[in-house]
Amino acid sequence: MITSLNVASIYVLDKEEALDFYVNKLGLEKGNDVRQGDYRWLTIRVPGQPGTEVSLEQPGSPLHDEATAAQLRELISKGALGGLVFITDDAHALYETLKARGVTDFTQEPTEHFYGTDMGVRDPFGNPIRILQQGKAAQKATA
């Protein structure tokens, strides 16, 4: 039987810029960073949780021919590819932290729902990220 999720991938337009966003803005940590020829195996993960990593993949050689890579880049930049969902212990505090770090591309400020408080943000390339604080929301309602 499968016991856990180990690695999932997202496409980014630039691995170095992605690393800066996911680590320095979002607060994740770098996992693997291994170069093999032209290829850079680069992952990020939630600090203290090495069991699950997100691989940052960049369209292009050696994974794709240029035409395929161009199609993927178009889809990334129009927000049409899949994103990530994270859990936080305090959505409102995290929202303020992200703003203080210069994050501007929020798709939704923290909003209360029956299942908790969630917020939305895009990475620099257009990938959607949801961040959820689980549990019945106790904070003030937002419009």
Added chain:
Amino acid sequence: MRPEDRIRVRRSSRVAGFGPIAYRCGVSREIEELNRRLLRARDAMDRAYAEPLNVRAVAAVAHVSEAHFIRTFRAVFGETPHRYLQRRRVERSMFLLRETERSVTDICFDVGFTSLGTFSRMFRQIVGEPPSVYRRGHGPIVAPHCVQLSAMRPRLSAAEIGHAELSSFGEAASVSAL
């Protein structure tokens, strides 16, 4: 966050994610940059749908002219910005009808329509039944908010596109959301 800040935040953001990458060819990179800016404008509509938006204001989020915005938005996302916004407003009204006890009139204004007549007519055209009938037939949906936002926004068939009477986007005079 105040309603008027919702777009202002976005307008002040610089175009990120497109550092100099030598191997990426110029045309491809231009497309990606435009896509990203259009997506940013689309996000602004999703966030500020309840405000009296006009197309010029939303185009400014993407740093393009009004005409260029409408043309390229349609090419990239398959529908005009106006249509995208109206479907978002109708989706939000469907959500409020399912989840709250608010009156149809209150919900109409909650989601950004300025006329109950326009709202009722458009709701019926898109959903196929009046808001009050929809409410009787639908209760809360147990799915995360983001799933509802993504999956529940109604889309019309091609034959139904282009009803000028559906407009309440271009005619909005106020730019208070900016």
